[in-house]
Amino acid sequence: MNEIIKMSATTLAEKIKNKELSSVEVTKAFIKRAKETDPKIKAYISITEEYAINQAEESDKKIASGAETGELEGVPIAIKDNILIENIKMTASSKILENYTAPYDATVIEKLKKAGAVFIGKTNLDEFAMGSSTENSAFFTTKNPWNTEHIPGGSSGGSASAVSAMTAPLALGTDTGGSIRQPASCCGIVGLKPTYGRVSRFGAVAFASSLDQIGPMSKTVEDSALLLNVIAGFDKKDSTSINVPVPDYLETIKQDIKGLKIGLPKEYFIDGLDSDVKKSIEKAIEIYKKAGAEFVEISLPLTDYAVAVYYIICCSEASANLARYDGVRYGFRAECDNLLDEYQKSRGHGFGPEVKRRIMLGTYALSAGYYDAYYGKAQKVRTLIKQDFENAFKKVDLILTPSAPTPAFKIGEKSSDPLQMYLSDIFTISCNLAAVPGMSIPCGFSEKGIPIGMQLLASNFDEQTMFKAAYSYQQATEWHKQFPNI
């Protein structure tokens, strides 16, 4: 196996900058790997080979000429296919956008271009990021590189799988209720959902606007910080992005964690928790204790309500956000006789069953006479959930939980039972409701060899503490140095 594909983005960036490796050489290595493994994994909707090679050549020229280079100069990255890159197809894994070409760059893409990153391809997802397994993609299901009978998680399953299978050193995902962290956990990589407002949402297809965040996916914690350094920051094109200065996340990442207070919410350590997951988390706690962290049992009493609140809010917002896909101006348009027919057939055939389910749930929840009981009430409980976290972070610096209640399940296992599927997000959704940052880090394997992840949660805009703790853990463990045999 080519050693390049095993290198971290941090290492690759250094070697490209020092001219030990050329960007073209690196990009070609990853594309070659993708061409070999993707028929089995199906992480990519499109591999943008020509685009990537052009970018790589540009980077090499820049470096050869001694011009100023970016933090990710020449380093390949895979982009979840619900983020727009100008002139490249963007499907959101939906039939309704199957032939849609992006007319502009998302803000994160602009920033990545400026940083010199090379876009290697667009990755698969659950249609419009609605799902936990990529089984809701209108095109195909992505496989877990550790065991192709298992799901890679979702909705950013393509990005997680791509990084895990070493077809890209970095990827971008989006996380509305765990869509970065849960697949990261499933595929044994690092996935970060930043604080709401930390990264611009401009150019990411909106699913639930008040919950969506774009975030980094990578093999190592250091790479995660490197990528967040590039994409974070206030954007005047996104009114919900927040104007808080962006620290250099790499600068503090290696700091000692002695005395760090970590909370263990009792509501997350429940009877139904998978025993392999439980064991891995317990071992992780021991490692942290050795590093000098202190553990405190805490309570997040409203945890039980999170799933209900989450599905009401995300479906309500989605029902409005997805109204624009009507075949009138762009996207799939069915043969039709009149306007109503056009809407019904284009949307009826253009959207998959899960998307339609959520649009209907959300439409119902916002209807006259139901608004107060559903959306209005859910918003109130959401405020209380936020307060739960605020109170918790008065006592502790971080919260540690499992990322998901079980390791990645088998493809098809839950696809007929939406409620069971919704519960795979049970540990990740509160974080989106509370707007706080969260991160999944690999912390072991199940007996069957499927990766397990642990989740760290921090208070608003305290990604630094989270990185520090995650980095410390990764230094003490070898999980991130293991590669799937694919």
Add this chain to the structure above:
Amino acid sequence: MKNKYEVVIGLEVHSQIKTETKVFCNCSTDFHSQPNTNICPVCTGQPGVLPVLNKKAVELLVKTALALDCSINKKSVFARKQYFYPDLPKNYQISQYELPFAEHGKLNISADGKIKSIGITRIHLEEDAGKLLHEIGSRQLDCSLADYNRTGIPLMEIVSEPDMRSPQEAAAYLTALKNLIEYIETSDCNMEEGKFRCDANISIRPVGQKEFGTKAELKNMNSISGVEEALEYEVQRQIETVENGGKIIQETRTWDPNEKITKSMRSKENAHDYRYFPDPDLVPVNLDDVFIENIKLTIPELPEKRKERLIQEYGLPEYDANVIISDKALVNFYEDALNNTAKDAENIPKLIANWLTTELLGKLNNAKLTIKESPVKAEYLGQLVSFISKGTISGKIAKTVFEEMFNTNKDPETIIKEKGLVQISDENEIIKICQEAADESPKAVAEYKSGKERALGAIVGLVMKKSKGKANPQMVNKILADLLK
């Protein structure tokens, strides 16, 4: 029959806010651009786009709200109003529901010679929709064309209380509102360009009943007179329905300006459920006192105040003042003219008002010009009136001069000089002409001397003829009377 019922009317006005760019993106708001040239990913609802609020639109809305005596909400929130239509790219309109920018205002109107105060319920900000084209000229298309240039242009929706009691009051309210907005220049209010649109809610109830009757909402009126006509029709329709034992149903009706009737569009059962909810893409807007106070400073003298000033400062009759303040350009013209008159001249304000409202407006109307396009400059009208007041020219000559001013754009002084129209006020010269005229009219002189005072007219006529109309008429009368004693 009509006296048995009281009419209750409330109006919803949509006025395009005069900004250079759209309310949530940077596209131009120019009305005359080619279709689909003022568009971008944001206003065409592409995937992934986000709205960013144009602060200028908020400023102008708040300015309007303050001019309408509204209270400004310190915190306001945008909401999504959801319905599917091809002129609405996102299939929801960003509007406001709870917490609009302004509430609880009022506007005074003149009704039956009295001042009546009409309540303003709220003013909120929203984005306009695009335009659909179903025909080009008289050619019916077999498809519909969509133009998204208008999509995202800021609108202020001004909702009145149901305070109007007749179609005439409704028209008076619209006229006053349009005038006020034009004064403060927050909208062009051009109704032909759809920049000032009105929907009306109307119901009737037996005189003395407190509860409102069931209302109908009227749409598709394209002028103030159209609103008045549609309301007149609707009053009749509702009264006849009730008198014939029928019931008014709550519905939306559309005005057909050709047939001059209203037609049912949709009933309450088929009314849209807009599923309003706060727009998660936009944060609540917080307006502080400094912001509001600074906007207050930009509000010019409003029509009502200005009218009072015209009456008090210049002694204008109320009628003249009303005509002059009905258009900001007109009152500006009036005061410009006034500022260009000689300080020592007499009765100038009323004279200018007369010349402006009868002579100039009459000529402009005939020539289909607005006051802003007047060939006669305000300062020239002021000068003309000064010449009359000082006796440089007579009123009669002034009309000739004015005619020339209108046709040539020249100032009155130049015209008077060029044409030698200066009034003869030199006593000796007038005596000379009068003597000549008397000598040539022995018959008239004899009649006058025998007591027929009317005979003097013929002699005066001859004097004016000899002087080519330039002799000062008052002096001629006096001198002739002296001569013929």
